[in-house]
Amino acid sequence: MEEQTLSTIFETFGAQTTVVLIVALIGLIPVVLYRQKTPRWFVLAYGFLFVAAFATNFENVLLPTALNLTEHFVGNLGAGVAFAIAAYTYRRQNIDTEGTGGEA
């Protein structure tokens, strides 16, 4: 019964993408726990990654076109841009200010 359930899930979502979704959900835990200590852009970057993982898994189940576009335009592009902005802003606020005599 359980094997049939799992096989059904894997047939629907795909085994690997399911793993990605599971990892994304588990990875959400430390992000939520440390959100106060983590700069905002890093949290947003993970959020975009999570959107991509979610859209990748559910585009085969419902709204395939919309979720596909969401996966790429929001999830992938948002993650890449957020990563770059996060690194840049952190440098500007914390590293460059240390160099000038104080931390931001």
Added chain:
Amino acid sequence: MVGEQIIPFVDAAATLGFVVAAGIGIRNYQDTELERTFWASFVLVSVTGALWMGLVTVEWLGISGELMDTLSTSLQAIVLGVFSVGSIGTMAVVADLKESQAETERRRAEAEQARTEAERSKEEAETAREEAETAREEAETLNNHIETKATSFSAVMDHAAEGDFTQRMDPESHNAAMTEIAESFNGMMDEIEATVARIRSFADRVADSSREVTTGAEESQRASEQVSDSIQTISADAEAQSDQLREVAAEMQSLSGTVEEVASSADEVATMSRQAAETGRDGQDAATEAMDEMTAIETKSQETIDEIESLASEIDEIGEIVDVINDIAEQTNMLALNASIEAVRAGEAGDGFGVVADEIKQLAGEVADATDDVETLITEIQTSTDTAVADIREMGDRVASGTETIDVALDSLDEIASKVEESNRSIQEISAATDDQATSTESVAGMIDDVAEKADQVNTESENVSAAAEEQTSSLTQVAQNTRTLSDQADELQHRLSQFDIDETATAGAATAPSRTATADGGSEERTANRDSSGGGR
């Protein structure tokens, strides 16, 4: 679809973003020390993300396969897991370390600042010590001087404390404070001396006034006692008056009842008088009617007499007729007798005639008897008629007499009726007057009740006034006692003030001249003469 055609470019842009993030991450890794672990993880994630996005881009460009799917998916999972756990977790640790480092730095800065302040305080203390040394030497010199001055000031204050307000301090001194103290003390003593002088003068006036007030209070007390006695007497008299008025009111009530009874009796008498008058009028009317009847009777009697006399005359005529009849009877009898004689003479032929003559004789005899009876009756009738006439005449006389008597009685009745009517009017007037008197008596009784009630109120008020007068007397006694106490205290005050020595001549001028008073800031100011004189005149 247009969107799907753009997806490769979007993914390519995402790849570029990851590459840029990796580059910045490498620079951050180089420029930091505490965060290198985080940036290493970040670079790893960025590179992995670039590879992932690159594979996705390539897939969308047409190069796809199962291996590509597996790799991209795996890389995506690696990015998610490493970033969430490695980067985010490391960032949290770095944040904690940075907080600890900042706290440590802050404490170090505080310690440094404290050390700096301690060194500065040490320098200040050293400077102060030197200054204190100098000041000590100066103070020692000044202290000796001050000690000398203080000794002299102490002696002055001792004399002043003993009551000699003429004492003053010498304001000449090397020390401004001692000079100021001496001047302030002198000013204070001037004020005290002037104040004591004013108080002494005021005490004298108070003593005099209190003695006058005591005398007045005692006089008022005596007058109040007299008033209280008078009011008590008035109250007693008012109470007696009230009792008397109550008795008068009771008597007036009784009198009112009696007058009402008299009025009621007068009303009854008036009613009976009115009835008597009416009865008199009725009697007068009856007498008049009797008089008329008597007159009618007299008239009728006279008519009866006339008729009887007429009857008597007729009877006389009847007697004459009877006489004639007697004559006829006698003659008849003679005739009969003659007839008889003749009959005898006639013999037998004359028997019938003799019979007739006998019958005629008999008849004549009956007629003669009848006429005798008639004459007897006529005689009796004449006798009766005469008697009746005499009686009627007598009755007529009596009627006339009765008429006269009735006439007299009628006159008397008229007079009685008149008197009764007059009495009735008088009695009615008396009844009305009695009613008025009863009403007036009742009104008087009511007024007397009011007067009695007012007298009770006056009595009550008199008692209240008496109580108030006693309270007033008690209060005046207390006032007199208090004034005596005040007078004693004024004398005591005079005695105590006499213990202080003041310069009478100076204070006499101070009573009108400006004096110095101490102010709140330790200085002194002059008071005007007007304020001073107005204060002394109270």
